[in-house]
């Protein structure tokens with residue numbers, strides 16, 4: 001018995017020593033490439049006035065993409081065979097606002113923007129049979145033939161009033177309508193939570209052009225929302241079922257173009273674990289040139305948002321290319337985040353690495369900071385990788401804290417959510433903030449978000465914590481996963497067939 005215990009204890013001690021040595025080694029290897037000068041150099045370039053705020057699309061944004069690709073190449077990060085220049089084309093379209101969106105049926109006329117809004121599509125002149133398809137669920141589309149017709153649906157799903165969900169349902173319905181051969185989709189809108197007047201400001205206000213992904217065959221598909229505050233039109237369609245309808249759209253032009261995600265990888269050092277990839281991601285676009293501030297500055301340089309995140313990924317790439325972890329590392333820097341998480345949405349639907357091989361996504365996105373003693377991890381507490389992130393932060397004198405501004409819905413507002421929805425555990429690593437307060441708003445989406453007003457001593461610790469976390473996750477014996485009961489836990493089980 002004595003011997004047995006001694007052996008057990010001895011094994012335990014030597015395992016602990018081994019673990020600590022590996023961890024200490026990872027810290028040393030992190031320090032080996034960490035450099036305040038390099039961080040500052042990258043940030044000053046990416047957030048320079050000459051890059052004009054890296055708007056999607058702009059020639060300066062392509063310069064930023066090529067700069068990032070050049071850095072990956074210089075570190076020895078490998079390109080994927082599909083993208084030998086590290087650039088993954090992302091198909092987008094730019095649409096100018098329509099002048100008219102006229103909808104008519106049964107001697108009734110509806111006009112833009114009093115009654116109609118254009119969700120998708122360009123100039124059109126349709127005169128077709130229109131058919132009512134309830135809420136336009138998959139089952140509705142299977143039951144009712146919409147081929148060559150205008151499909152008329154109720155907005156939402158009849159259950160929830162969440163406007164955010166209505167937009168998602170709307171995208172799904174449009175995809176179904178297109179797939180089933182409909183010529184257009186009209187949804188009847190009534191939502192007390194989001195009145196028509198607010199919706200008009202959101203969808204038809206602001207700039208005269210909008211940028212979105214150009215999916216499918218790239219052909220525009222007409223998708224209209226019709227204001228139906230009293231549900232009169234819904235009642236009409238429920239009774240009449242089928243009816244001729246006309247849609248005329250004028251003044252809306254569409255331009256197709258490519259922008260780029262920047263992608264590369266480093267093969268893992270372990271024969272088995274190298275088949276698992278950890279994605280390190282950040283968006284590199286920002287909002288471009290806008291309204292001038294009091295100082296006359298109109299360039300929104302986006303140093304915090306998100307040159308900082310982009311450079312953390314560069315820092316990890318440089319480190320992991322030199323000292324690979326057991327797992328393979330995938331580096332993805334997204335375009336079009338500020339236009340609605342476009343680059344990451346495209347990425348997860350066109351990933352050159354199968355999604356079930358990507359075991360974790362460690363995203364970095366930033367608005368600003370108001371506490372240089374912490375790093376804020378949006379999604380801390382939701383995956384089993386917390387222990388590594390906390391340990392890494394502590395090693396650089398920072399405390400890892402969870403998202404303090406849950407009301408902002410930050411987890412679902414950055415690129416990580418596109419990975420999460422597919423089931424991949426994906427928190428977002430951010431500069432330390434304890435509240436979304438005035439100090440953050442001073443820089444958040446402002447011309448003042450510049451590289452010359454950053455605290456580089458803090459950034460050194462912040463970058464060290466990120467890269468050390470990457471090393472610990474990449475070398476961990478077991479792959480991280482969602483904590484039980486998380487919103488995306490089931491999606492994860494499905495993806496990895498657990």
Ligand SMILES: [Zn+2]
Nearest residue numbers: 305306338445
């Ligand atoms: Zn932003």
